Amino acid sequence: MKNYKKNLTILLTSLVLMFTSGLALSADKVIKIGYISPQTGPLAGFGEADDYVLDEVREQLKNGIQIGGDQWQVEIIAKDSQSSSNRASELAAELILRDEVHMILVGGTPDTTNPVSDQCEVNEIPCISTVAPWQPWFLGRGGNPEVGFDYTYHFFWGLEDVIGNYTALWDEVNQNGNVGGLFPNDGDGNAWGDKTVGFPPVLEQKGMSLTDPGRYQNMNDDFSSYINAFKNNDVEIITGVMIPPDFTTFWTQAIQQGFKPKVASIGKAILFPSALEALGDNGHNLSSEIWWSPNHPFQSSLNGMSAKQLADGYSTATSKQWTQPIGFVHALFEVAVDVLERSDDPSNPTSITKAIQETDLDTIVGNINWSKGPVKNVAKTPLVAGQWRLVNDKYKYDLVITYNGMAPEIPLTGKTEAID
Numbered sequence: 001m002k003n004y005k006k007n008l009t010i011l012l013t014s015l016v017l018m019f020t021s022g023l024a025l026s027a028d029k030v031i032k033i034g035y036i037s038p039q040t041g042p043l044a045g046f047g048e049a050d051d052y053v054l055d056e057v058r059e060q061l062k063n064g065i066q067i068g069g070d071q072w073q074v075e076i077i078a079k080d081s082q083s084s085s086n087r088a089s090e091l092a093a094e095l096i097l098r099d100e101v102h103m104i105l106v107g108g109t110p111d112t113t114n115p116v117s118d119q120c121e122v123n124e125i126p127c128i129s130t131v132a133p134w135q136p137w138f139l140g141r142g143g144n145p146e147v148g149f150d151y152t153y154h155f156f157w158g159l160e161d162v163i164g165n166y167t168a169l170w171d172e173v174n175q176n177g178n179v180g181g182l183f184p185n186d187g188d189g190n191a192w193g194d195k196t197v198g199f200p201p202v203l204e205q206k207g208m209s210l211t212d213p214g215r216y217q218n219m220n221d222d223f224s225s226y227i228n229a230f231k232n233n234d235v236e237i238i239t240g241v242m243i244p245p246d247f248t249t250f251w252t253q254a255i256q257q258g259f260k261p262k263v264a265s266i267g268k269a270i271l272f273p274s275a276l277e278a279l280g281d282n283g284h285n286l287s288s289e290i291w292w293s294p295n296h297p298f299q300s301s302l303n304g305m306s307a308k309q310l311a312d313g314y315s316t317a318t319s320k321q322w323t324q325p326i327g328f329v330h331a332l333f334e335v336a337v338d339v340l341e342r343s344d345d346p347s348n349p350t351s352i353t354k355a356i357q358e359t360d361l362d363t364i365v366g367n368i369n370w371s372k373g374p375v376k377n378v379a380k381t382p383l384v385a386g387q388w389r390l391v392n393d394k395y396k397y398d399l400v401i402t403y404n405g406m407a408p409e410i411p412l413t414g415k416t417e418a419i420d
Contacts, residue, residue, distance in 0.1 A: 030073045031065075031346050033336055034095035034104040036116050037329070041083025042219065042243045045272035046108035046131060046325050052314050053329045054078055060302050065337060067346050074337075077101060081112050088112045092119035103340075103352060105332045107131040107325065109268065110187030114141055117152040126352040127152045128335055130328045131291075134158045134378045136191040148376025151349065153356050155335070155368050155379040156328075159191060161406060162289045163202050165385035166265045169287060169403045170237055172416040175262045177208040180230040182223075182240025182250065185215035188268065192241045199239065211235055218243055223250040227259050241267035244275040255282060262418045263287065265385070273321040276388050276397040283397060284390040285419045289383055290401055292327035292365050296410055300364045301334045307364055321395045331363040382407035387416065 035054070039047035054076060064073045077099055081088035088111070095101045096119065104127045106116040113129040114137060120127035129137065129152070137154045138145075183193035192198045193212060203210045211233040213226045227250075230238065238261050242250070247269030254260065265287040269275055276283040294311040305313070310330060311322035335356075340346045343355040359379075360369045370379045386401040400414030 029064075029070060030075055031067075031103075031340060032075045032077060032099060032101040033333075034092070034099065034101040035076060035078045035332075036081055036088055036091050036095070036104065036106045036112060037078075038083040038088075038108045038112055039080040041081075042245050043083040043108055043111065045244060045274060045323065046112075047080070048272070048274075048320075049314055049318075049323050049326045050078065050329060052317055053326060053333075056313070057302070057330070057333045061337070065341055067341055067343065072340075072346060074340075076333075081108070081116075083111065085111045085115045089115035089119055092116040093123075096120070096123045096125050101125070102347060102349075103127070103336060105129070105336055107329060107332060110136040110140055110191075113137050113154070114187060117141060117149075117154075121149055121152050124151055124349055126339075126349055126356060128332060128339075128356065129154045130156050130332055131325060132156060133162065133188070133191065134374070134380070135197050136187040138375060138378055139197070140187045140191065143375070143377070145375040151353055153353075153370060153377050153379075155331075155370075155381055157289075157291065157381055157383040158374065158378075159197055161380070161383040162267060163199055164406055165289055165383055165403055166239055166287075167202065167206060167208075168405050169265065169385045169416055170263050172403070173263050173418045175236040175418075176234065177206075178233055178235045178237065179203055179208055179210050180226070180233070180235035180238040180261070181210055181212040182226065182238060182242055182247075182266070183212065183215060184218050184220075184240075184242060184246070186218060188241040189215060192267070209233070216246075218246060220246055221249060223253050224257065226250070227254050227257050230261070231257075231259055236261050237263045237265070239265045239267075242269040244269045244272065244278070248275070248278050251279060251282065260419065264419060265289075270388065271325075272323050273395060273397055273399075281390060283388050285387050285417050287385060287387045287402075287416075288399075290324065290386050290399065291381065291383055292324045293399065293401065293410075294322060295401060295413055296327070296365070298327075298362070298364050298366055300330060301361055302330075302337060305364070310364060327365045331365040331368070334363045335359060335361060335368055382410060384410050386414065389414065 037047040079091040183189035294308040402416040
């Protein structure tokens with residue numbers, strides 16, 4: 001009887017050890033992906049659809065992914081930067097040092113992408129970023145085009161694309177060529193207003209006149225001096241890259257002070273339906289760049305879903321109008337999964353960065369391929385431009401594509417009109 005009990009104890013102990021070691025082995029086969037975006041604060045529009053996209057991606061990856069013949073579970077740890085660069089940097093460090101993530105994904109203007117990318121570069125953790133023109137991300141971080149970075153990679157369009165789209169759209173309206181600039185003192189504003197890579201040299205080359213009253217601080221509550229400068233210089237076009245609250249303030253004050261240009265092409269601020277709705281009926285024919293829409297002819301590499309299906313799914317799930325970041329957040333995870341599946345060792349940063357460099361993937365925002373440049377670590381996506389139309393239908397405004405000369409594969413859905 002004693003021997004029986006002894007043998008039973010040994011057997012049970014062995015089973016426990018086998019079971020717990022199996023759990024440990026299983027736990028080791030987990031890839032952790034950190035994700036940072038501005039979900040609250042003045043840049044919250046960029047993260048408004050994150051929960052929906054993350055739920056979709058987690059459902060898609062619930063059974064894990066195959067890497068080198070092994071099954072790996074995928075854990076996504078999402079963080080809110082609160083629209084703060086300092087907070088974004090802190091969260092990246094937290095994900096790297098405390099959560100021990102294998103890769104970080106980040107989106108939502110240079111205020112978020114740059115500090116996160118810097119932390120990843122210093123700590124030698126692979127990072128893929130998006131939703132910031134490549135110049136503020138690359139040059140704003142001191143990037144050398146001949147050298148690039150070791151661990152940080154970016155996909156989006158560049159200033160050359162938004163400038164090309166805006167100026168071509170302006171050519172479709174009868175205007176005098178006098179442009180007013182609204183460039184804040186931040187990564188985007190300093191790049192857009194830069195005399196080398198921004199709007200000034202292109203406008204000069206086209207024979208247009210730029211009135212640039214200088215940089216202002218974000219969350220400005222008085223644009224009277226800018227409005228007066230535009231009036232004094234007979235400005236009929238305004239452009240810039242503003243956060244949503246600032247453009248609402250500017251446009252409201254412009255209307256109150258009797259300034260109404262024929263064209264207003266504003267980056268960042270009027271990307272989202274909520275920003276237009278804040279203007280009441282005064283947002284008709286305002287124009288902006290369009291990086292993604294339900295009409296883009298692309299589909300997801302994760303689930304085959306079309307751009308329209310993804311946008312419609314968001315609207316059905318949330319009863320809200322689609323927003324442009326939906327496609328790019330989804331594409332971030334498409335690229336991440338593709339990279340991990342092709343990596344020799346997903347727990348090795350060098351293996352992951354090698355797979356990133358070799359990426360050639362058709363995603364819901366277009367093809368992503370870092371070998372094509374324009375500089376090391378940057379892959380470009382197509383860009384078109386369009387206008388918001390007051391429709392007062394299911395939603396108050398609709399965004400229509402009115403210029404596609406730089407990406408003809410994306411169909412037009414309307415014609416450019418002057419502001420009424």
